[in-house]
Structure formats: C-alpha cells, structure tokens
Amino acid sequence: MKDASKGGGIISERGGDYFSESGGDIISESGGGLPRNLQMQSMEETMNDVSDVSAPFDxxxxxxxxxxxxxxxxxxxxxxxxxxxxxxxxxxxxxxxxxxxxxxxxxxxxxxxxxxxxxxxxxxxxxxxxxxxxxxxxxxxxxxxx
Known part of the structure; x- marks a missing residue:
C-alpha cells in the first residue's frame, strides 16, 4: 500500500483502487477519478439511453x-x-x-x-x-x- 497526499487528505492505493482515509470514497483507476457508485450509475444510464451503438452514422x-x-x-x-x-x-x-x-x-x-x-x-x-x-x-x- 502506498500513501500520497492529495488535497490535504491521505489517499491509500489498494489493488488499483483509491480509498480516501477521511471520506471513504472509492475511486477506481479505470473510472477517470469518479466514485464507483457514480461510475455504475452513469454506465447504467448510458446503456439505457443508447439504442444501438452499432448503427451507422456520418x-x-x-x-x-x-x-x-x-x-x-x-x-x-x-x-x-x-x-x-x-x-x-x-x-x-x-x-x-x-x-x-x-x-x-x-x-x-x-x-x-x-x-x-x-x-x-x-x-x-x-x-x-x-x-x-x-x-x-x-x-x-x-x-x-x-
């Protein structure tokens, strides 16, 4: 585990995810810095909104x-x-x-x-x-x- 200061709080890295020691938010490396619950919510909304991603477009x-x-x-x-x-x-x-x-x-x-x-x-x-x-x-x- 490595610790680094970020914005005054301590951020711990465990298995590619970052845990805030003060706030407890989980931030995945693959999610571009979004808390995991927002990543999933956005993904679900995106999947519901996209009817056919393979449809041709200009x-x-x-x-x-x-x-x-x-x-x-x-x-x-x-x-x-x-x-x-x-x-x-x-x-x-x-x-x-x-x-x-x-x-x-x-x-x-x-x-x-x-x-x-x-x-x-x-x-x-x-x-x-x-x-x-x-x-x-x-x-x-x-x-x-x-």
Missing amino acids: LQQADRLLRTLAHPIRYRMTQLMLDCERTAVDFQEIIGINEGAAMQHLRVLKEAGIAETRRGRQTFYYFSRSAEAAALLTCIRQIAVL
Missing part, C-alpha cells in the same frame, strides 16, 4: 459538429439560439463581442447546419432547430456536472 458530420461547438463563443451562441430567435445585436450584447466576430461565428454555425435564419423587414433572426446540437450541449452539461 463521422464527418459528427466531426464538423464537435469542431464547431468546441469554440466557446459558438457554444454559447448555439445555447442562445436553441432557447429562442436572436439577432446579431443580441449576440453582441449578451456575449460581449463585436459585430464582425458575431457575423463570422454565425457564418460558421450556418455552414455546419446548426444555425438557420429568418428575415424580418430589415433584420435577420438566427435560430437553431438542430437536434444533434441540442443533444450534444445536453451531454456536455451532464458531463460538466460530474
């Missing part, structure tokens, strides 16, 4: 979606567009970016199929009906909470 589309939403401004813009229609001025005010940056990010979101537009009299309204983007944002939020 890897290039998945790559484009992930790369597009990896940028924090585009991630936030997508959140806002999934909530309701927005104008370019809305994005500028809410996110705090200039007009050029807003338009460039909106162009990238449109090219990726995440953003759509509706023209008013003199204003363009941006919105998203992308189920894939909504699912990915939900997944990211769930992972970030862990």
Whole structure:
C-alpha cells in the first residue's frame, strides 16, 4: 500500500483502487477519478439511453459538429439560439463581442447546419432547430456536472 497526499487528505492505493482515509470514497483507476457508485450509475444510464451503438452514422458530420461547438463563443451562441430567435445585436450584447466576430461565428454555425435564419423587414433572426446540437450541449452539461 502506498500513501500520497492529495488535497490535504491521505489517499491509500489498494489493488488499483483509491480509498480516501477521511471520506471513504472509492475511486477506481479505470473510472477517470469518479466514485464507483457514480461510475455504475452513469454506465447504467448510458446503456439505457443508447439504442444501438452499432448503427451507422456520418463521422464527418459528427466531426464538423464537435469542431464547431468546441469554440466557446459558438457554444454559447448555439445555447442562445436553441432557447429562442436572436439577432446579431443580441449576440453582441449578451456575449460581449463585436459585430464582425458575431457575423463570422454565425457564418460558421450556418455552414455546419446548426444555425438557420429568418428575415424580418430589415433584420435577420438566427435560430437553431438542430437536434444533434441540442443533444450534444445536453451531454456536455451532464458531463460538466460530474
């Protein structure tokens, strides 16, 4: 058994698992630092949610979606567009970016199929009906909470 200090508490290693001497949480090496009860819960939820993991999917589309939403401004813009229609001025005010940056990010979101537009009299309204983007944002939020 080897002991190491981690965050002020003593962590003991026994057979690949880590035991907190103060809190008693069991953390498996294979679980990425999650307590074992959360690992199992996540695995069960994942297995229930996945209907067919062998179903074919478009890897290039998945790559484009992930790369597009990896940028924090585009991630936030997508959140806002999934909530309701927005104008370019809305994005500028809410996110705090200039007009050029807003338009460039909106162009990238449109090219990726995440953003759509509706023209008013003199204003363009941006919105998203992308189920894939909504699912990915939900997944990211769930992972970030862990």
